[in-house]
Amino acid sequence: MSRARIIESVRRGLGRGELPEQAKAALVARLNGGGNNLIPARSARPHAEQVALFVEMAQGVQASVARVDGGAAVPGAVADYLAQHNLPSDIVMAPDEALDAYPWAARPLLNMRRGKAEDSDQVSITGAEMAFAETGTLMLTSAGARPSTLNFLPETHIVVLRAEQITGAYEEGWKYLRARAGDVATLPRTVNLITGPSRTGDIEQTMQLGAHGPRRLHIIIVGP
C-alpha cells in the first residue's frame, strides 16, 4: 500500500520511527491551539480606521467602493452603479437571507433572479462573510444560499458588506469560521478570499482585468 511506503520513506528520511505519543500530543495541541503567528501591525487600529484602510486597499487593486448610511439606500446604490457603467439591470442574486434586509422592491426596474450563476448572467450580487483591512480582501464562503459561481461567472460582481463586517487581519476570519463550526473543525466547502477583480499579466506583463472571473468588483459598504 502506497501510504505505508510513503510514510516509511518519510521516516527513513527523517532518521526516526513513528513519533512517540507525547510528541504527537504536543503537535495536536499546536494544531488545536489556534495560536497566531506574527500579524503585521498595519491593520491593528480603531474600527473606523480599519474601514478606511479597507477602502484604500480595495481601491488600490481596482475594486470600486461605495458607502451608504443604511440598508434602505442599497438598492439605489446598485441601480446607480449599473447605470453609471451602462450595465444591464438583469441581476442574479444569492438567495442569502442576509440580502433580504434591503428593500429591493423599491427599485422595480432591477430585474432580479435568486440562485446560482449561469454563463449568461452579466451581474451578480452577494453578501460577504467578513472583510480584512490588511489588503482590502473580502471573505466569501459557500453554503446552500451562497453559491460560489456568483463570485466568478458574471462580468460584474457586486458585494454588499456591512461596515461592522470589516476587521483587521485574515486571522479574524479563521477564528470566526472555527467558532461557527463548533467542535467540528470543518470549513465550508469553499472559502474565497477575494482581493480586487480578476486579472492577468500573462501577455508581456501587461496587467489586464477580467481574465476569467469578474472584470468589475464593486463593494457597497453599509453603515458608518
Place this chain on the structure above:
Amino acid sequence: MQSTSHDFIARSRAGLADGDLQQALARFQTGFTAKRAEAAARLPEFEALRDEAVEIKNHSLEHLDFYLDYFAAKVEESGGTVHWCVTPEEARQTILEICQAVGARTVTKSKSMIGEEIALNPFLEENNIEPIETDLGEYIVQLAEEYPSHIIAPAVHKTKDQVADLFYRHHKGRGADRRLEGVEELVSEARAMLRQRFIAADVGITGANFLVAETGTTAIVTNEGNGDLTQILPRVHIVLATLEKVVPTLEDMTTILRVLARSATGQEFSTYTTLSTGPKRPGDMDGPDAFHVILLDNGRSRLLGSAYRDILRCIKCGACMNHCPVYGSIGGHAYGWVYPGPVGAVLTPNLIGLKEARHLPNASTFCGRCEAVCPVRIPLPGLMRRLRQEEFDAKLLAPRYRLGLSLWAWFARHPGFYHLAGALGVGLLRLLAARRGRFARLPFAGGWTAGRDMPAPEGGSFHAQWRRGRRV
C-alpha cells in the same frame, strides 16, 4: 516530462540568439524585481515574516509523517478521498481511473507544476481525454505545443505578436476570424474561448499551494479566477500535490501567504486565495460532487534525508528566477525540465539525476541574489556548490575540465608555485603582447576575445604589488 537538461549548453546558446526571446526577457527583468522590492519595503514586518515562514516549513518537514496522516484523515472526514502515490506512473493512473469512472471527455486544468512533472497532458490525450489548460499563460504554451518557461509566468518567453499569431491560427475555426492586436482584445478572446470549455468540462484538476492539516483543506492562489471555475463547475475536483505542501494550521498558511505574492509578483495579496474542503455539502447549489487529493512523493521523501532538504521549503514563488542574471539571459526553456532558474538548478538534478542535469548547478555566477530574495531563505548558491562538488566527485566532468580544476587546485594548495606561475604568466603575456599592449586573439580565450581585445598585464601580479606595499 521528458528532460532535455543534458543539452543545456546548446539550448542556452539558442536562447541567447533568439531575438523574440531576448525582447520578451528584457521586459521581464525589470518588472518583477522592482515590484517585489516595493512590496517588501511597504511591509515593515516582511523580514520577520520570512523568518517565521522558514520555521513553519522546517517544523512541517520535521514532522511530515504526522501532518500527512492528520491531513489525510481530515480530508476523509469531510467526504474527500486521498490517493497516496509514490511515482508519477501511479499518480497518472489514479487520475485516469477517476476520470474514466465518470466517463470524462474533457478536463480543465489550472496551473500545476506537478502536472508538468508527471507529464499528465500527453497521458490523458493518449487515453482520449482532452486536457485544457485554463491559466492564460498555460493556455498559450499549450496552443504553442510548448511547456512553461517560468513557474508563475508560463508564457513569459512569448511576445504579444507571437500570442496574436497563435490565437489567430487556433481560434479561426471557432468564431474568431481576425488577427487581434491589443492585449485587452487577446485576453477577452481567450476568456470567451475558455468559458465554453469550463462549462463543458467533466473533471477539474488544480494544483495546491498548501495542504492544511488542521482542516483537511487544500488552498490555491490565482489572479485570474481560473482555478475557481476549474473546481466549482465540473462534477469532480482533483487536487494534485506533492508531500511537502502540507502545513499545520490556517495561521501557518497565512504567514506564508503574506510573503508569497509579495515575493512572486510584488502584489500585496493574490486576487484569489481559495480554500477547498471536501466535496459540496448537502444543500449547496454548486461545487463538485467528488473531491480527490493526489498526494505524490516522487522523490520528496528521499530528499528529506539528503543534504538538500532545504529545497523542500520552496513555495514556488519564482523570485529566484526573477532575480537570476543567468535565467534573465537565456530564458527558462534552456534548463530543459519543469523547474528553471536557481530552484531548478537544485531540484532538477535531485529529481531526475545529476548525470542528466549536471550543467544546471554550473549555470550560476553565485551572485547570491536568489538566496537574498528567497522568502523561505533556501541557501541556493550553497546547494548548487554542493552539486558541483558531487559532479566532480562522480567524474561527470569532461577530462579537460577535470584536468584544469585539478591543476588549479594543486597550485592553490602550493602558494609558492602559485606565485611563481603567476609571475611567469604575467611576464610571458607582456612579452607576447610586445608593443601593442593587448591581444586580439588568445588561445583558450577565443570566446572572450571574439568580442573585445584582451589587455596585456601591466606591472606585476597582485601578490607582487601587495608585497611591494601597494595597497590601493
